Amino acid sequence: MSRGSDDDESSDQFAEPIRWKRFAHVCTSVVKYDPNWLHESNSTGVYIVTGAQLISKGNWPRNVLHLRLLFTHIPNCSIRKTEWDAAPETSKKSSFFTNLSTTFSFTQQSVTAKQKQAQQA
Numbered sequence: 001m002s003r004g005s006d007d008d009e010s011s012d013q014f015a016e017p018i019r020w021k022r023f024a025h026v027c028t029s030v031v032k033y034d035p036n037w038l039h040e041s042n043s044t045g046v047y048i049v050t051g052a053q054l055i056s057k058g059n060w061p062r063n064v065l066h067l068r069l070l071f072t073h074i075p076n077c078s079i080r081k082t083e084w085d086a087a088p089e090t091s092k093k094s095s096f097f098t099n100l101s102t103t104f105s106f107t108q109q110s111v112t113a114k115q116k117q118a119q120q121a
Helices: 009-014 036-041 096-120
Strands: 002-004 015-017 025-027 045-057 064-075
Antiparallel strands (some): 002 064
16 A cells, blocks of 8 residues: 555645755655555554655646655554654754755664674674
8 A cells, every 4th residue: 555745635735845956846744554444454453664755746847746655564463662763953954855864864874883883893
């Protein structure tokens, strides 16, 4: 099952202007699983994100970049505790994509540092 920011008809209100050559806006609306998926399948379990895509919709100057997430059903499971990693406090910036890229680069640096420590041991 997949769901994207482009599925919501009110996604226009979440269009944040950006200055990129190929895109005029990025959609920052929340992308969540549909709770009805569990009711429709008469199954217990959870949906977790197992993939992501960035897709473009529209034509210049109204070209919008959207996020689409792929959800996978894990039967007979439950989520006991939910935790999200966050970017360092020093990276509080106004732009959605700046925060997103900072988070990805921070996560990559953390993984690289852990790999180096493991190799030295």
